[in-house]
Amino acid sequence: MGRWRWRVPRPLGPLLALVLMGIVNSCDGGLTSSFVRKVEKTIDMPLDSDVFRVPPGYNAPQQVHITQGDQDGTAMIISWVTEDEPGSSKVLYGTDEDKLDLSAEGKYTRYKFYNYTSGYIHHCEIKNLKHDTKYYYAVGIGHTVRKFWFTTPPEVGPDVPYTFGLIGDLGQSYDSNITLTHYESNPRGQAVLFVGDLSYADNYPFHDNVRWDTWGRFVERSAAYQPWIWTAGNHEIDYVPDIGETVPFKPYRHRYHVPYKSSGSIAPFWYSVKMGSAHVIVLASYSAYGKYSPQYKWLEAEFPKVDRSKTPWLIVLMHAPWYNSYNYHYMEGESMRVIYESWFVKYKVDVVFAGHVHAYERSYRVSNIAYNIVNGKCEPVPDESAPVYITIGDAGNLEGLATNMTEPQPSYSAFRESSFGHAIFDIKNRTHAYYTWHRNQDGNAVAADSMWFYNRYWKAAEEISDM
């Protein structure tokens, strides 16, 4: 068959080109990346993988991880698991590697889940730490002792540089391992903002909690050395009445403690921490958030407490995204958006990070808050007071990539790509932060997407003072 060719009469060529350019430009959506990846099935690493290795020695502490223990970064919660017997819940720590002259006593817990019984899960909060200081710590006192270290965040202040890593929906596949290795090779991250869906143990028969243990051992190589700020996702719910498991979030609550009480929260699913020049609010997509709910009341009281003269950067984490143009989990965050979005605009949130969708997307600054039930104004519009919404649920769990997108790209979507990766949010001072997204196929120096963030609060103040 001959190839069909459309010949344009010569005088009409430039005109047609202009018309076509007009068509292309008339679509307000941003860029859908043309990056071509090798599509392979995402497979979990087998149980005998080296990344899941149980540390040697009797009752050796495993699954060691840390998170900030208070509002302003002078405390750290150290958590670990022992398998043979409870052993000690004590942490020895200090600034001299050879002389751990401070100690704190923690507690241990354990739980049963169907036919699984957990190890002894220890949590110990160490307090009164100096800011911006490297601490060494030891756990497993009395049996096999293991040592680690971390650096506390600098004292909270408006121009304090601080760099966050962003990881979501990690799981424990070969791709998860590539993502974590890629993040570790990126030397800038000082703490991880984790946007939910940790182990994906619930994808196994009877939510095989052995996969919670393997996941804990897998992430220890990062999570024992820098605080990971936890957000609960749907894979943390573990609600399975068929097998008698009717307490939601049971494994997650036992294993991952967060400092919710220090921000006046009544539950570990919504809370806040301050790190450097950032105020980070963690929200719960799978806890009640409607009007009068505890989360609603907490957030209503929390936003006015944010002092942008001390923490200029206002970051919100949640699991289900509000602005998502993939055909996966489409509009699952909509009801929360309807309830909370006007606050985000009023209080000028700088950026919202979410997961859940296994791909990457960044929005323009948009809001959709003009609608009332009679005016019909129900489309996102550009809004300089609105946050940028970033979906970063692309760390590579066994469920694979979300590849199917709504077409054409909606006007609120600035950049989207269906690849695994992580991101870095690098705060320079009160006005500027540099954000980069790194797909796994590139070296860590390569940013597949990037953006300079101009702080919503201080940008406005500068603009006013310039007038």
Ligand SMILES: [Fe+2]
């Ligand atoms: Fe999810």
